[in-house]
Amino acid sequence: MPSSAPLLQVTGLQKSYSVPVLSDFSFELLPGEVHALVGSNGAGKSTFARILSGLTHSDGGNLQFLGKPYAPHSKREAEHAGIVMVMQELNVIGTLTVAENIFLSRLPRRAGFVRFAQLRKMAREALARVGLEKLDPKTPARQLGVGQQQLVEIAGALAQNCRLLILDEPTAALTDPEIDQLFANIRRLQTEGVGIIYISHRMDEIRRISNRVTVLRDGRRVATHSATDVTPTDLVREMVGHDLPERKGISNRLTNQVAMRVSKLSAGDRVREVSFEVHRGEILGLAGLIGSGRTETLRAIFGADRKDSGEVFLGADKQPIPIRQPSDAVRVGIGMVPEDRKLDGLLLGQSIRINTTLATLSRHVRGGGWLDSRAESRTTDSIGSRLGVRCASSEQPVSELSGGNQQKVVIARWLARNCSVLLFDEPTRGIDVAAKDTIYQLLRDLAAEGKAVVMVSSELTELMALCDRILVMSAGTIAAEFLPGQWSQEKITHAAFSNYLDRVEDGQGAATEDKRSDGVGE
Amino acid sequence: MIRKSSQLGEYAAMVVIWLGLFLLFGAFSDNFLTWRTLSTLANRIPTLTVVAAGMTLVLIIGGIDLSVGSVLGLGGAVVGVTLVDWHWPFWAAVVACLSVGLAAGTINGFISVLLGVPSFIVTLGMLEIARGLAYLTTHSQTKYIGSAVEGFARPIGGLGCSVAFLLAVALIVILQFVLSRSIFGRYLIAIGTNEQAVRLAGINSRPAKIAVFALLGVLTGLGAVFYTSRLGSSDPNAGVGLELSAIAAVVIGGTSLMGGRGSVVSSFFGVLIIATLEAGLAQVGASEPVKRVVTGSVIVLAVILDAWRHHLAGAKFPLLKRLFGPKLS
Numbered sequence: 001m002p003s004s005a006p007l008l009q010v011t012g013l014q015k016s017y018s019v020p021v022l023s024d025f026s027f028e029l030l031p032g033e034v035h036a037l038v039g040s041n042g043a044g045k046s047t048f049a050r051i052l053s054g055l056t057h058s059d060g061g062n063l064q065f066l067g068k069p070y071a072p073h074s075k076r077e078a079e080h081a082g083i084v085m086v087m088q089e090l091n092v093i094g095t096l097t098v099a100e101n102i103f104l105s106r107l108p109r110r111a112g113f114v115r116f117a118q119l120r121k122m123a124r125e126a127l128a129r130v131g132l133e134k135l136d137p138k139t140p141a142r143q144l145g146v147g148q149q150q151l152v153e154i155a156g157a158l159a160q161n162c163r164l165l166i167l168d169e170p171t172a173a174l175t176d177p178e179i180d181q182l183f184a185n186i187r188r189l190q191t192e193g194v195g196i197i198y199i200s201h202r203m204d205e206i207r208r209i210s211n212r213v214t215v216l217r218d219g220r221r222v223a224t225h226s227a228t229d230v231t232p233t234d235l236v237r238e239m240v241g242h243d244l245p246e247r248k249g250i251s252n253r254l255t256n257q258v259a260m261r262v263s264k265l266s267a268g269d270r271v272r273e274v275s276f277e278v279h280r281g282e283i284l285g286l287a288g289l290i291g292s293g294r295t296e297t298l299r300a301i302f303g304a305d306r307k308d309s310g311e312v313f314l315g316a317d318k319q320p321i322p323i324r325q326p327s328d329a330v331r332v333g334i335g336m337v338p339e340d341r342k343l344d345g346l347l348l349g350q351s352i353r354i355n356t357t358l359a360t361l362s363r364h365v366r367g368g369g370w371l372d373s374r375a376e377s378r379t380t381d382s383i384g385s386r387l388g389v390r391c392a393s394s395e396q397p398v399s400e401l402s403g404g405n406q407q408k409v410v411i412a413r414w415l416a417r418n419c420s421v422l423l424f425d426e427p428t429r430g431i432d433v434a435a436k437d438t439i440y441q442l443l444r445d446l447a448a449e450g451k452a453v454v455m456v457s458s459e460l461t462e463l464m465a466l467c468d469r470i471l472v473m474s475a476g477t478i479a480a481e482f483l484p485g486q487w488s489q490e491k492i493t494h495a496a497f498s499n500y501l502d503r504v505e506d507g508q509g510a511a512t513e514d515k516r517s518d519g520v521g522e
Numbered sequence: 523m524i525r526k527s528s529q530l531g532e533y534a535a536m537v538v539i540w541l542g543l544f545l546l547f548g549a550f551s552d553n554f555l556t557w558r559t560l561s562t563l564a565n566r567i568p569t570l571t572v573v574a575a576g577m578t579l580v581l582i583i584g585g586i587d588l589s590v591g592s593v594l595g596l597g598g599a600v601v602g603v604t605l606v607d608w609h610w611p612f613w614a615a616v617v618a619c620l621s622v623g624l625a626a627g628t629i630n631g632f633i634s635v636l637l638g639v640p641s642f643i644v645t646l647g648m649l650e651i652a653r654g655l656a657y658l659t660t661h662s663q664t665k666y667i668g669s670a671v672e673g674f675a676r677p678i679g680g681l682g683c684s685v686a687f688l689l690a691v692a693l694i695v696i697l698q699f700v701l702s703r704s705i706f707g708r709y710l711i712a713i714g715t716n717e718q719a720v721r722l723a724g725i726n727s728r729p730a731k732i733a734v735f736a737l738l739g740v741l742t743g744l745g746a747v748f749y750t751s752r753l754g755s756s757d758p759n760a761g762v763g764l765e766l767s768a769i770a771a772v773v774i775g776g777t778s779l780m781g782g783r784g785s786v787v788s789s790f791f792g793v794l795i796i797a798t799l800e801a802g803l804a805q806v807g808a809s810e811p812v813k814r815v816v817t818g819s820v821i822v823l824a825v826i827l828d829a830w831r832h833h834l835a836g837a838k839f840p841l842l843k844r845l846f847g848p849k850l851s
Contacts, residue, residue: 331724345719350712365705
C-alpha cells in the first residue's frame with residue numbers, strides 16, 4: 001500500500017531544552033503508511049510530534065514535507081500545511097456541540113454570526129469520514145464517551161485537508177471495541193494516502209496497525225523495523241537498552257485470611273450489589289469495559305463517592321466499617337491510587353516530599369508537633385529509591401516528573417502509610433514500559449508482604465500476568481470470576497459484554513444507560 | 523534545602539524593594555529619611571498587618587474574604603459600646619471584639635465550606651451584614667473612648683513602636699511558622715493545590731478550611747482593637763476598603779490568588795510597601811487621586827513581576843507564559 005515518494009523526510013533533527021531531547025534523529029513516512037514511534041517516556045517521541053505540529057521549534061536538522069522544506073512556526077501553520085496532531089489529552093469542549101468542536105477555529109460565518117445549517121452539514125460530512133455518520137452533530141460533546149470524543153477530534157483533524165496525522169497514545173482511554181473502530185478508521189485513511197505517525201506504548205496494537213516501527217531511546221533512533229517481523233520482546237529490549245527481568249510465575253503467596261470483604265455494594269447506576277472478598281497476599285483483578293463500574297466500585301469502597309447501600313468488612317470482622325469519606329477508609333488501612341493521577345492524586349506544583357508524606361504527616365513530627373522536614377526527606381528518599389523514582393531531589397516539583405515517576409509518587413504515599421489493603425485504578429495507564437515493569441514488581445512485592453491488592457486495568461494481558469484471580473464486571477455487576485488456569489482473553493471479553501447483551505435482548509438498551517460502554521459509532 | 527534558600531532569597535528581594543522605595547522617597551523629600559517616619563509607619567500598620575496575615579492563609583486555600591473591612595467596623599463598634607455604654611473593663615471589651623470576629627469568620631467558613639457556596643459570595647454578603655450591624659450597634663455614631671483604649675497604640679518610650687506593632691510582628695512570625703512547619707499549615711497548602719487529591723489522601727479538609735476563615739475573623743477582631751486604640755474612638759465606618767488593601771498586600775507579597783502558594787512574612791513586606799508608598803506619596807505632596815493611581819499601578823506591576831518569576835513554566839498564567847515563557851516539551 002505505501003507508495004514510493006516519502007511524505008515526510010527527517011534527517012539530523014536536533015532539539016535540546018536543558019538536556020538534549022532529540023539528537024541526530026532521522027525518520028521517514030510514506031503516503032498511506034502507519035509508522036509507529038515507540039520509546040520510554042522522555043525518549044523524545046512527544047517532542048518530535050510537537051516539532052511537526054508547530055508547537056515547538058527544532059534546533060537544527062532538515063525536515064522535508066511533500067518534497068519541500070518544512071518549518072512551521074505555529075500549530076495553525078502546520079495544520080495549513082496538512083499536518084495535524086490529536087493529542088494524548090483530549091481537547092474536546094464538553095459544553096459545545098460535536099459540530100462546534102470539529103470546526104471551532106473556523107466556524108462558517110456570515111456578518112459575525114455562525115451559519116449553523118452549513119456547520120451541521122460540514123460536520124456530518126466530517127463525521128462520516130470517521131464512521132460516525134449516525135451521530136447527530138448537535139449532540140453536546142460531554143454526552144459522548146471518551147472513544148467517540150477522540151473520533152470527533154480526529155474528524156476535526158481530517159476536516160482540514162490533513163495529509164499527515166499524528167496520533168499520540170490514541171488508545172489510552174479506549175475499550176477494545178472502540179480500538180477496533182479506531183483502527184478501521186486508520187485503515188480507511190491509509191487508502192486515502194494519509195500518512196500516520198502512531199505513538200503508543202502498546203506493543204500488540206503497534207503490530208496490528210502499523211507498517212513500520214521506529215524505536216527511540218534518549219532522543220536517538222535506535223532502529224526501524226517492519227512491524228510484521230519484530231517481536232515485542234525485541235522492541236522492549238531496544239527501548240530500555242537491556243532485557244526486562246523474567247516474568248515471574250505466581251508463587252505461593254496466597255493465604256486464606258480474608259483481608260477485606262465487600263457485601264452487596266451499590267452506588268448510583270454504575271455499581272449494583274457488588275460482593276467479593278480479597279485475601280491477604282492476593283492480587284485481585286477487576287476487568288471490564290470502561291463504564292462497567294470498576295472505577296466506581298473502588299471509589300465507593302474507599303468512600304470517595306457516596307454509596308447507596310452495602311458494607312465493607314475488614315479481615316474476619318463481623319462488624320462492617322462505616323466508610324463515609326476517604327479518611328474513614330485510610331484510618332483502617334485502605335489506600336487507593338486513583339485513575340487520574342493529575343486530577344485526583346497529585347499536588348502537581350508541590351515537591352515529591354510534600355506529595356509523599358501527605359497521608360502520614362502525623363508520623364513526621366518532632367517535639368511540640370512541628371513537622372520534621374528531615375524525617376520527611378528520609379521517608380521520601382527511602383521509598384523513592386525502592387520505587388526507582390527518577391528525580392533531581394526530593395524537593396523537585398512532581399509536575400516536572402514523567403508520567404511513570406508521577407505514578408510512583410502517588411503509590412509512595414500509600415507505602416509510607418503501610419496500608420493493608422491497596423486499591424489500584426489503572427496503575428499503568430500512560431506510562432512507559434520500564435516504569436510499568438517497576439510497578440508490576442511492586443504489586444508482586446506488596447502481595448508477597450501479605451497485603452491485599454485490588455487492581456482495575458483495561459489491559460487484559462497485564463491482569464493475566466499479575467493476578468491471582470480476576471473478577472469481570474459488566475454493567476455494574478460482577479459477571480464472572482476466573483482463576484489463573486481458567487481464563488483467556490476471549491473468555492474475559494465475553495464476560496465483560498455479557499450483561500450488556502442480555503439487557504439489549506431484554507429491550508432495556510444498554511446504549512442509553514451507558515454511552516461509554518457501547519463501542520463506537522454503530 | 524533548595525526550598526529554604528529560595529524562600530530567603532524571596533524575602534531578601536522584598537526587603538530590597540521596600541528599601542529602594544524608602545530611599546526613592548528620601549531622595550525627593552528632605553525629611554522622609556528619619557527615625558520618625560519609620561516610627562509613624564510602624565504605628566500605622568498593625569491593623570493591616572494582622573488582617574493581611576490571616577488573609578494570606580485564606581488565599582492559600584484558594585478562598586477569599588471580602589468581609590474583613592466590615593467585620594473590623596463591627597468589632598470597633600463592639601469595643602465602643604461595651605466600654606462607653608456598658609462600662610465593661612478593657613479586657614472584657616477586647617474579648618467581646620475578638621469573639622465577634624471569630625463568630626463572623628466561623629459563619630463565613632461554615633457556609634462556604636459545608637454548603638459549598640463560593641467564599642467570594644458568602645463574604646460579600648457578610649460585608650453588608652457586618653457593616654449594617656456596626657451601624658445598628660452604634661446608632662451610626664462615632665463614640666469617643668479616650669485613654670481607656672489607647673495603650674496598645676502608644677509608642678513605647680525609647681523604642682518608638684507600639685505594643686500593637688510588636689504583637690503584629692510576633693503574629694507574623696508565629697503564623698509563618700504555622701504555615702511552613704505545622705501539619706495544619708501543610709494541609710492548607712495542599713488544599714490550595716488540589717483539594718480533591720487531599721480528600722483522596724484520606725484527609726478531611728473541611729475542618730482546616732473552616733478554621734482558616736475563623737482565624738482570619740479573630741485576627742480581624744484584633745485588628746479592630748488596634749484600630750480603635752490608635753484613633754481613641756470607635757467609628758462604625760472604620761475599615762471601609764480594608765479588604766482590598768489586605769488582598770493587595772498579600773498579592774504584592776507573592777501569594778497566589780489561585781491558592782497553594784504563599785508566605786505570611788512576604789505579606790508583611792507587602793503591607794510595608796503599601797504603607798511606605800502611601801506615606802511617601804503624602805510626603806512628596808501627591809494628591810489623593812494621584813496616590814490612588816500610583817498605588818493601583820504598583821499592585822498590578824507587583825503581580826505581573828511575581829507571575830513572571832514564578833509561573834513561566836507553570837500553567838496558572840497562560841497568557842504570561844505565552845508572552846514570556848520558554849516553549850515547553
